[in-house]
Amino acid sequence: xxxxxxxxxxxxxxxxxxxxxxxxxxxxxxxxxxxxxxxxxxxxxxxxxxxxxxxxxxxxxxxxxxxxxxxxxxxxxxxxxxxxxxxxxxxxxxxxxxxxxxxxxxxxxxxxxxxxxxxxxxxxxxxxxxxxxxxxxxxxxxxxxxxxxxxxxxxxxxxxxxxxxxxxxxxxxxxxxxxxxxxxxxxxxxxxxxxxxxxxxxxxxxxxxxxxxxxxxxxxxxxxxxxxxxxxxxxxxxxxxxxxxxxxxxxxxxxxxxxxxxxxxxxxxxxxxxxxxxxxxxxxxxxxxxxxxxxxxxxxxxxxxxxxxxx
Amino acid sequence: xxxxxxxxxxxxxxxxxxxxxxxxxxxxxxxxxxxxxxxxxxxxxxxxxxxxxxxxxxxxxxxxxxxxxxxxxxxxxxxxxxxxxxxxxxxxxxxxxxxxxxxxxxxxxxxxxxxxxxxxxxxxxxxxxxxxxxxxxxxxxxxxxxxxxxxxxxxxxxxxxxxxxxxxxxxxxxxxxxxxxxxxxxxxxxxxxxxxxxxxxxxxxxxxxxxxxxxxxxxxxxxxxxxxxxxxxxxxxxxxxxxxxxxxxxxxxxxxxxxxxxxxxxxxxxxxxxxxxx
Numbered sequence: 271x272x273x274x275x276x277x278x279x280x281x282x283x284x285x286x287x288x289x290x291x292x293x294x295x296x297x298x299x300x301x302x303x304x305x306x307x308x309x310x311x312x313x314x315x316x317x318x319x320x321x322x323x324x325x326x327x328x329x330x331x332x333x334x335x336x337x338x339x340x341x342x343x344x345x346x347x348x349x350x351x352x353x354x355x356x357x358x359x360x361x362x363x364x365x366x367x368x369x370x371x372x373x374x375x376x377x378x379x380x381x382x383x384x385x386x387x388x389x390x391x392x393x394x395x396x397x398x399x400x401x402x403x404x405x406x407x408x409x410x411x412x413x414x415x416x417x418x419x420x421x422x423x424x425x426x427x428x429x430x431x432x433x434x435x436x437x438x439x440x441x442x443x444x445x446x447x448x449x450x451x452x453x454x455x456x457x458x459x460x461x462x463x464x465x466x467x468x469x470x471x472x473x474x475x476x477x478x479x480x481x482x483x484x485x486x487x488x489x490x491x492x493x494x495x496x497x498x499x500x501x502x503x504x505x506x507x508x509x510x511x512x513x514x515x516x517x518x519x520x521x522x523x524x525x526x527x528x529x530x531x532x533x534x535x536x537x538x539x540x541x542x543x544x545x546x547x548x549x550x551x552x553x554x555x556x557x558x559x560x561x562x563x564x565x566x567x568x569x570x571x572x573x574x575x576x577x578x579x580x581x
Numbered sequence: 582x583x584x585x586x587x588x589x590x591x592x593x594x595x596x597x598x599x600x601x602x603x604x605x606x607x608x609x610x611x612x613x614x615x616x617x618x619x620x621x622x623x624x625x626x627x628x629x630x631x632x633x634x635x636x637x638x639x640x641x642x643x644x645x646x647x648x649x650x651x652x653x654x655x656x657x658x659x660x661x662x663x664x665x666x667x668x669x670x671x672x673x674x675x676x677x678x679x680x681x682x683x684x685x686x687x688x689x690x691x692x693x694x695x696x697x698x699x700x701x702x703x704x705x706x707x708x709x710x711x712x713x714x715x716x717x718x719x720x721x722x723x724x725x726x727x728x729x730x731x732x733x734x735x736x737x738x739x740x741x742x743x744x745x746x747x748x749x750x751x752x753x754x755x756x757x758x759x760x761x762x763x764x765x766x767x768x769x770x771x772x773x774x775x776x777x778x779x780x781x782x783x784x785x786x787x788x789x790x791x792x793x794x795x796x797x798x799x800x801x802x803x804x805x806x807x808x809x810x811x812x813x814x815x816x817x818x819x820x821x822x823x824x825x826x827x828x829x830x831x832x833x834x835x836x837x838x839x840x841x842x843x844x845x846x847x848x849x850x851x852x853x854x855x856x857x858x859x
Contacts (some may be wrong), residue, residue, distance in 0.1 A: 482718035
């Protein structure tokens with residue numbers, strides 16, 4: 271019997287009551303994205319709800335939220351310009367997008383990171399538009415109306431509250447679950463002798479990571495599947511070296527807004543108001559925080575995979 | 582026409598001249614007795630031989646022989662063969678290197694390294710695997726990206742050795758009940774490295790990889806030089822592969838403490854000849 275009977279929503283979210291048809295719809299969508307079992311040399315990628323494999327290990331494939339192609343190769347020696355570039359949402363290519371908010375003085379007050387895919391929100395809308403509106407009101411703005419989230423009667427992921435006036439979920443077309451699973455399951459380098467010989471030219475961090483890791487596993491004759499609950503997650507963040515205006519280490523200014531530790535979908539960085547200073551007053555390694563992307567450098571994104579052998 | 586000078590504002594992110602190196606020097610005090618006390622205690626709890634466990638933390642046996650080429654036991658001959666003791670990768674098996682005949686050298690006839698993509702021989706947290714991931718994909722992307730982070734480094738020991746020059750299994754057995762484990766003499770390593778950018782190389786390796794439990798590969802802090810400070814909590818952890826599955830081990834002690842050091846500019850040869858020597 272396969273390991274998974276029905277794929278859960280990302281991080282096991284329960285935005286709708288148990289028994290909603292949404293959960294079957296979400297499972298069918300994930301099932302449609304994956305191949306039942308496709309051989310690549312001695313190894314294989316498979317769908318954990320279709321094929322039974324003895325799992326040997328979990329493999330978390332991680333990368334940094336900061337968009338690599340904003341820094342390399344052109345701006346390696348001009349990090350400030352790279353940071354400014356990376357604050358543009360449309361440049362955030364590592365399956366993690368973030369919104370930097372500032373006060374009237376131009377100082378950063380809040381940075382919100384999301385790894386939630388638009389496919390989830392579109393299907394949630396199909397099941398219950400009011401649930402989506404409620405989520406927008408809670409996470410982005412209490413002023414959101416249903417009409418503002420639609421275009422021609424269907425959910426519009428590029429609505430104003432997910433573009434110019436806020437952030438709810440990923441908006442780039444290629445920051446999708448379809449794209450991530452396609453990348454992980456398109457095993458390109460299973461015939462390479464080793465990773466040095468894999469001709470990768472893609473400028474992001476995530477694509478080489480997924481291609482090389484899955485190809486390496488396939489070369490060893492292992493079977494690889496995306497682990498349930500399938501999602502793209504913020505798996506870790508690190509604020510060591512962040513300092514307050516008085517030079518003391520920062521407190522815990524992080525808030526998990528969606529997801530659970532290890533599988534975080536939405537994360538916010540904001541200094542509590544009572545402390546009397548804002549994110550833009552902090553320093554990282556002695557440098558003032560001028561861009562949200564400086565914080566993105568310290569956030570780790572990942573996909574969880576299971577690795578095994580065929581019974 | 583008069584010009585009003587713009588107020589000077591130091592650049593936030595400094596770019597430097599392309600032709601130079603930087604030297605990083607750090608004096609690292611090492612609590613060698615404390616390290617071995619931990620190793621003996623933890624290895625017993627995990628059911629792993631203490632020297633093997635210590636070697637998993639480092640990636641090499643005490644002699645310097647790499648775990649990847651000799652997974653089960655110390656190998657002094659391999660350690661002494663400089664053509665072989667650094668010839669391995671992690672994700673895939675190593676392959677014999679065709680070498681031109683070298684007088685007096687019979688060739689690298691040691692068993693090649695097997696693939697260890699899951700970190701079951703040399704764990705992902707092992708100090709040298711974290712600091713030099715070789716062929717592995719990392720959080721940065723492909724292996725070529727790791728190369729831009731590498732430094733030329735040497736460690737110069739100071740202080741009296743805890744026991745002889747090379748620790749063997751027998752010595753360790755004696756050490757367990759020995760007063761040596763109470764020996765807190767000042768000893769350690771003078772770490773010296775050259776690089777093109779202190780921030781992008783030495784500081785990157787220390788902060789982003791050694792200090793991280795998830796970079797460059799999941800999961801565990803660098804048990805030797807890694808440190809963490811999360812709102813007053815300094816406990817680190819490593820996920821140790823054992824015959825009974827993966828065991829998470831919390832590391833409450835630190836054995837390496839920086840006690841001094843500095844950053845130095847190393848001018849190019851042309852600066853010595855054309856500027857200082859002019």
